[in-house]
Amino acid sequence: MFFSFYSVLHLNKTAIMGESILNVSNLTKNFNDLIAVNDISFEVKRGEIYGILGPNGSGKTTTLGILLGILNASSGSFSWFENGESNANRLRIGAMLETPNFYPYMNAIDNLRIVARIRKIAHEDEAIQRVLAIVDLTTRAKSKFKTYSLGMKQRLAIGASLLSDPEVLVFDEPTNGLDPLGIADIRALIQNLASQGKTIILASHILDEMEKICTKVSIMRFGQILKTDTLDNIIGNRESIHLRSNEMNQIKVIINTKNLDFKEQSDSEIVVNGTLISSAELNKLLANEGIFCDEIYTKKQSLETAFLDIINSSNK
Amino acid sequence: MRQLISIEWIKLKKLSAFTWIILLYMILLPLWMWVMNLWFGSINQQIAIMPDTKTLWSFPTVWRFVTYSGSYFNLFLSVLIVVLTTNEFSSRTMRQHVIDGLTKRQVILSKFLVILGISIFVTFYAFLIGLIFGLTQSAKIDLYSNIHYVGLFFVQSLCYFSFAFLLSILIKRSALSLIIFYGVIILEFIVSFFIPQIVYAFFPFKNFAKLTPIPFLEQLVVGMEADMGEKIIQFDTWQVVSISLFFMMLFYSISYWRLKKGDL
Numbered sequence: 001m002f003f004s005f006y007s008v009l010h011l012n013k014t015a016i017m018g019e020s021i022l023n024v025s026n027l028t029k030n031f032n033d034l035i036a037v038n039d040i041s042f043e044v045k046r047g048e049i050y051g052i053l054g055p056n057g058s059g060k061t062t063t064l065g066i067l068l069g070i071l072n073a074s075s076g077s078f079s080w081f082e083n084g085e086s087n088a089n090r091l092r093i094g095a096m097l098e099t100p101n102f103y104p105y106m107n108a109i110d111n112l113r114i115v116a117r118i119r120k121i122a123h124e125d126e127a128i129q130r131v132l133a134i135v136d137l138t139t140r141a142k143s144k145f146k147t148y149s150l151g152m153k154q155r156l157a158i159g160a161s162l163l164s165d166p167e168v169l170v171f172d173e174p175t176n177g178l179d180p181l182g183i184a185d186i187r188a189l190i191q192n193l194a195s196q197g198k199t200i201i202l203a204s205h206i207l208d209e210m211e212k213i214c215t216k217v218s219i220m221r222f223g224q225i226l227k228t229d230t231l232d233n234i235i236g237n238r239e240s241i242h243l244r245s246n247e248m249n250q251i252k253v254i255i256n257t258k259n260l261d262f263k264e265q266s267d268s269e270i271v272v273n274g275t276l277i278s279s280a281e282l283n284k285l286l287a288n289e290g291i292f293c294d295e296i297y298t299k300k301q302s303l304e305t306a307f308l309d310i311i312n313s314s315n316k
Numbered sequence: 317m318r319q320l321i322s323i324e325w326i327k328l329k330k331l332s333a334f335t336w337i338i339l340l341y342m343i344l345l346p347l348w349m350w351v352m353n354l355w356f357g358s359i360n361q362q363i364a365i366m367p368d369t370k371t372l373w374s375f376p377t378v379w380r381f382v383t384y385s386g387s388y389f390n391l392f393l394s395v396l397i398v399v400l401t402t403n404e405f406s407s408r409t410m411r412q413h414v415i416d417g418l419t420k421r422q423v424i425l426s427k428f429l430v431i432l433g434i435s436i437f438v439t440f441y442a443f444l445i446g447l448i449f450g451l452t453q454s455a456k457i458d459l460y461s462n463i464h465y466v467g468l469f470f471v472q473s474l475c476y477f478s479f480a481f482l483l484s485i486l487i488k489r490s491a492l493s494l495i496i497f498y499g500v501i502i503l504e505f506i507v508s509f510f511i512p513q514i515v516y517a518f519f520p521f522k523n524f525a526k527l528t529p530i531p532f533l534e535q536l537v538v539g540m541e542a543d544m545g546e547k548i549i550q551f552d553t554w555q556v557v558s559i560s561l562f563f564m565m566l567f568y569s570i571s572y573w574r575l576k577k578g579d580l
Binding site for chain 2: 069087088091097101102103105114117119120
């Protein structure tokens with residue numbers, strides 16, 4: 001697939017980690033009475049794959065819209081490359097926001113040529129062929145955009161964002177409309193770009209995708225950032241202990257006496273919160289009571305669980 | 317500037333609506349002049365104040381005739397401006413251009429360049445038609461008298477197209493923009509019956525239309541003044557041009573303000 005063409009990407013691998021790429025300060029956006037983005041602040045450093053997580057309508061796209069100059073902030077400020085909100089900053093950023101936006105009556109080459117002219121790319125034909133190869137659209141390069149499938153349109157938009165080999169890439173729901181293979185390809189492409197020193201900002205509500213890609217995330221809801229941290233810190237070291245047994249009633253009584261949190265998965269399986277007890281300790285506790293489980297295993301907490309915990313605690 | 321022109325040209329040359337509307341203009345303008353000729357002929361039979369309509373095709377009247385006939389096409393070609401501008405909203409390419417690095421000022425400038433290019437083309441074509449008829453139909457070749465009407469026709473094109481552009485920016489939908497475009501022109505005409513003529517003389521479409529007045533206007537005005545028993549208010553050409561250019565600037569300023577202050 002298309003990421004097999006990575007070798008044609010000539011990217012700067014000597015990125016300086018830690019340099020501030022984006023600084024957002026108290027950003028707010030109102031649409032009449034609706035507060036779409038509510039006083040958010042965060043910083044993205046060079047080389048990070050920064051995820052903005054949140055359910056639909058949480059303000060992710062609005063935030064990116066402001067940062068990319070198509071929406072005006074109601075208050076607050078942001079600065080790209082420590083250079084304020086200058087229009088020139090956007091020439092250093094490749095971005096795909098929401099849907100792929102191209103002229104339906106034009107083919108991929110002409111659509112990319114317009115992007116190349118906007119971004120003042122010197123060898124535009126070479127650049128166009130390069131990105132068409134990366135996103136595996138070379139054979140459909142002369143087909144009109146309106147004849148493309150949703151996945152192809154999405155890939156063309158990603159190709160357009162790579163056209164000028166920018167330092168920073170901003171993708172809003174980049175795997176929308178892609179099949180599982182396409183999703184895996186995009187994920188690999190993003191990881192590859194990051195490994196070459198690119199800074200990537202990703203907005204998505206697909207937690208599994210974000211967990212596999214991001215190094216740092218902000219979790220948004222109702223326009224506010226609920227938490228910002230590295231992925232490891234957000235997920236934490238907590239484990240869940242999965243128990244499978246036919247003596248579930250007795251097990252539940254024992255767990256209750258020890259004040260441990262648990263969730264019933266089925267009649268014969270429960271999941272115990274591993275924060276207060278390890279799997280070995282739990283196994284020993286049950287064995288002392290004469291109960292031997294059919295199966296006991298631990299699972300590291302997923303981003304989804306952490307996300308739901310954060311969202312739920314924000315409801316309290 | 318060259319960058320913006322090259323970007324707009326890629327869009328235009330691939331848009332079939334652009335090709336068809338321009339071709340239609342090229343075919344219909346001479347045909348429309350023939351229709352106008354018949355109309356003037358019929359007026360002449362009723363009011364014997366105008367010279368023979370044969371002079372319409374000859375220098376120097378042909379410049380007034382071709383620009384007056386062509387002025388109707390400025391209204392027709394405004395459809396093209398609306399289509400070109402609202403397309404950018406419907407395919408969300410205007411916002412993508414800003415994301416990709418164009419400034420909102422460049423977005424406005426690029427569309428102004430398109431309007432300028434189309435105005436130059438339609439004016440040049442009208443000039444060519446006038447020249448061909450003038451050279452083949454005139455007993456005496458007087459190329460330069462009245463040729464300034466070609467320049468005024470160019471200003472008129474710019475003004476009508478600028479208004480079409482403004483509505484497209486404000487409304488963002490082609491059908492509604494066109495309805496309002498023609499609606500406002502008709503409304504201004506209706507309003508003219510209820511307001512003092514000195515006020516109406518400053519209205520935009522009144523002035524745009526006066527840039528390319530009906531041939532034999534002077535004779536018609538004298539006739540009408542005689543009928544009405546009062547003097548008709550007439551601005552001189554430079555006053556009409558100044559008022560028209562003022563409105564054109566106003567349309568672009570509002571468009572720019574709307575893009576700058578609003579969300580894409």
